[in-house]
Amino acid sequence: MFLARKLVGGLLDVVTNVDQFIPSEPPPPRPSLQYAEQHESDEERQFRKVFQQLAGDDMEVSPAELMNILNKIVGKRGDLKTDGFSIESCRSMVAVMDSDSTGKLGFHEFKYLWNSIKKWQGVYKQYDADRSGTIGASELPGAFQAAGFPLNDQLYQMIIRRYSDESGNMDFDNYIGCLVRLDAMCRAFQTLDKDRNGTIKVDIKEWLQLTMYS
Numbered sequence: 001m002f003l004a005r006k007l008v009g010g011l012l013d014v015v016t017n018v019d020q021f022i023p024s025e026p027p028p029p030r031p032s033l034q035y036a037e038q039h040e041s042d043e044e045r046q047f048r049k050v051f052q053q054l055a056g057d058d059m060e061v062s063p064a065e066l067m068n069i070l071n072k073i074v075g076k077r078g079d080l081k082t083d084g085f086s087i088e089s090c091r092s093m094v095a096v097m098d099s100d101s102t103g104k105l106g107f108h109e110f111k112y113l114w115n116s117i118k119k120w121q122g123v124y125k126q127y128d129a130d131r132s133g134t135i136g137a138s139e140l141p142g143a144f145q146a147a148g149f150p151l152n153d154q155l156y157q158m159i160i161r162r163y164s165d166e167s168g169n170m171d172f173d174n175y176i177g178c179l180v181r182l183d184a185m186c187r188a189f190q191t192l193d194k195d196r197n198g199t200i201k202v203d204i205k206e207w208l209q210l211t212m213y214s
Contacts, residue, residue: 044111051107060104063090070117070173080124080172081133089177095213096184120179123147124172135175137168143175149182 054069055061061069067090074082097109105113127135127143135143137160144151144159151159163174170178188210192200202210 047111048107051110055107055110058104060102060106061094061110062104063087063094066090066094066105066113074172079131079133080121082172085173085176089173089180092177092184093180096180116180116183117176120147120176121172124175132169134169134171137164140164140170144179144182147179149179149186 051061052059055065064087067085067087070085070090074080074085093113094103094105097105097113099109100106123143123146124135127139127146129139130136140160141151141156144156159178160168160170163178164170189200192202192206192210
């Protein structure tokens, strides 16, 4: 239990050295339990023990379970302003990482999401210059670029209207929710851009599959 508290508490510890973020490949297919146990590092074995405690008997994390996990952790952090992760935000996160379309996160999928949030939390803390717990409109371009998304002014304005409050400030859960969506869209585009020329062509079925489950 001590190990669980230590690792869960570390989910949102400040990450001081944040690498340039590049949308990663989707989580790999789940290996068999026997294969996983034979090839896991000590760190992965410890993480799996924590995951077993968090996920319960079915060894999968649903959107509702993810919401409870994140809100319990973030609620203990006085330096991060948040209204709490909503069920809709957590459904989006699950959809992004759900490589086998079960509607839940297995061990490897959850580990990918966990690591992404840790990395993005480090960027968030870095760009909260006034230590208000939020990122202001003037701080957002740097915060998104540091996370690997150098966007133009038009996209910044759209993001502010969608994810920030009336003063242009973005709290932690909205910042994470926005990055989850950006990551999903970038990875989906990369998958469809097979000749790597920066353009894609999709039909209505592909478009709906791309946009409705993310």
